[in-house]
Amino acid sequence: MTTRPPLTDSFDRRIESVRISITDRCNFRCRYCMPAEGLPWLQRSEVLTFEEIERLARILAAMGVSHVRITGGEPLVRRDAPDLIERLVRVPGLDDLALTTNGVALRTLAGPLVDAGLRRINVSLDSLDHTRFAEVTRRDMLDRVLEGLEEAERYPELRPIKVNCVAMRGFTEQEVVAFAELARRKPYVVRFIEFMPLDADRTWSKDDVLTGDEIRAMIEAAHPLVRLPAPASSTAERWAFADGAGEVGFINPVSQPFCSSCDRIRITAEGALRTCLFALEETDLRTPLRSGADDLAIEALIREAVAGKRMKHEIGEPGFVRSAKSMSQIGG
Numbered sequence: 001m002t003t004r005p006p007l008t009d010s011f012d013r014r015i016e017s018v019r020i021s022i023t024d025r026c027n028f029r030c031r032y033c034m035p036a037e038g039l040p041w042l043q044r045s046e047v048l049t050f051e052e053i054e055r056l057a058r059i060l061a062a063m064g065v066s067h068v069r070i071t072g073g074e075p076l077v078r079r080d081a082p083d084l085i086e087r088l089v090r091v092p093g094l095d096d097l098a099l100t101t102n103g104v105a106l107r108t109l110a111g112p113l114v115d116a117g118l119r120r121i122n123v124s125l126d127s128l129d130h131t132r133f134a135e136v137t138r139r140d141m142l143d144r145v146l147e148g149l150e151e152a153e154r155y156p157e158l159r160p161i162k163v164n165c166v167a168m169r170g171f172t173e174q175e176v177v178a179f180a181e182l183a184r185r186k187p188y189v190v191r192f193i194e195f196m197p198l199d200a201d202r203t204w205s206k207d208d209v210l211t212g213d214e215i216r217a218m219i220e221a222a223h224p225l226v227r228l229p230a231p232a233s234s235t236a237e238r239w240a241f242a243d244g245a246g247e248v249g250f251i252n253p254v255s256q257p258f259c260s261s262c263d264r265i266r267i268t269a270e271g272a273l274r275t276c277l278f279a280l281e282e283t284d285l286r287t288p289l290r291s292g293a294d295d296l297a298i299e300a301l302i303r304e305a306v307a308g309k310r311m312k313h314e315i316g317e318p319g320f321v322r323s324a325k326s327m328s329q330i331g332g
């Protein structure tokens with residue numbers, strides 16, 4: 001329910017979507033995201049409580065931010081994650097609630113999440129081969145993720161199930177067709193995401209980016225595709241198999257930036273507002289939340305930050321400066 005003026009930035013982009021990280025912790029150590037070891041965790045007291053997250057969601061929803069995605073770190077390592085879902089589904093005006101997970105905990109949590117009201121889920125999966133999966137995630141847990149996906153499938157109300165694969169040159173090519181066939185065989189929309197410079201190891205180079213167009217050409221050589229319409233603010237190109245057996249998607253932030261239609265902001269686990277994945281500055285919302293600021297004061301802070309949202313990310317351009325934070329610390 002929009003009861004406040006809409007949230008818009010200085011380029012007339014209306015903000016309708018927020019990604020909320022509920023923890024910086026993770027049980028994986030994906031190479032494109034975290035270091036092998038040594039990333040210090042936030043203290044529990046530094047992380048927003050479910051009450052604080054719900055309050056921010058209400059303030060945002062009143063300004064027309066109707067899409068919320070819960071992420072992390074790994075959101076399902078936070079105890080009682082379904083309780084947060086239950087709180088958020090009741091927020092007036094919030095009409096689309098989704099979760100991004102590495103899938104490990106879905107074997108036990110898919111049911112409780114659905115019972116709490118979750119209807120959309122994204123599961124990250126970068127390889128269907130045990131050795132290669134362990135190479136990327138630095139954890140030998142492919143079977144647990146596949147079991148988690150099977151469990152999610154048991155709930156028809158949890159659709160679509162999206163499987164997200166980070167595409168890295170020199171690694172992903174050999175499984176592109178296998179992933180496409182997974183999308184044909186299973187009720188999963190498989191989406192390839194271009195590798196972005198958000199790895200804690202800071203090894204990213206533009207040469208490591210396997211583009212969505214390259215992957216699509218590989219799939220089309222085996223299985224013809226037809227383009228599907230997608231809303232203007234969508235980050236993904238959607239393609240269906242020409243014979244009707246399933247769908248794949250391409251999220252191409254590096255080769256085809258979608259900044260001009262970006263409708264998104266992020267809140268980190270410690271309650272900082274980021275208006276771009278690649279922002280170098282953040283707005284602390286936790287301090288005002290904890291020091292008695294009323295909703296209008298918090299709204300004013302959010303509006304001021306959003307007014308400064310940058311026009312585009314500038315990856316690959318000469319002036320590009322990497323954020324000091326990794327994807328797990330921002331909330332992907």
Ligand code: SAM
Nearest residue numbers: 032033072073074101102124195196198327332
């Ligand atoms: N732990 C959960 C997961 O992996 O799904 C949620 C958080 S994770 C940071 C969110 C998404 O960001 C995942 O799909 C992950 O693959 C993606 N990601 C992480 N680092 C990335 C990078 N450097 N480039 C592109 N995508 C990345």
Ligand code: SF4
Nearest residue numbers: 026028030033073102
């Ligand atoms: Fe953890 Fe997700 Fe980052 Fe992998 S991508 S290390 S699962 S937060």
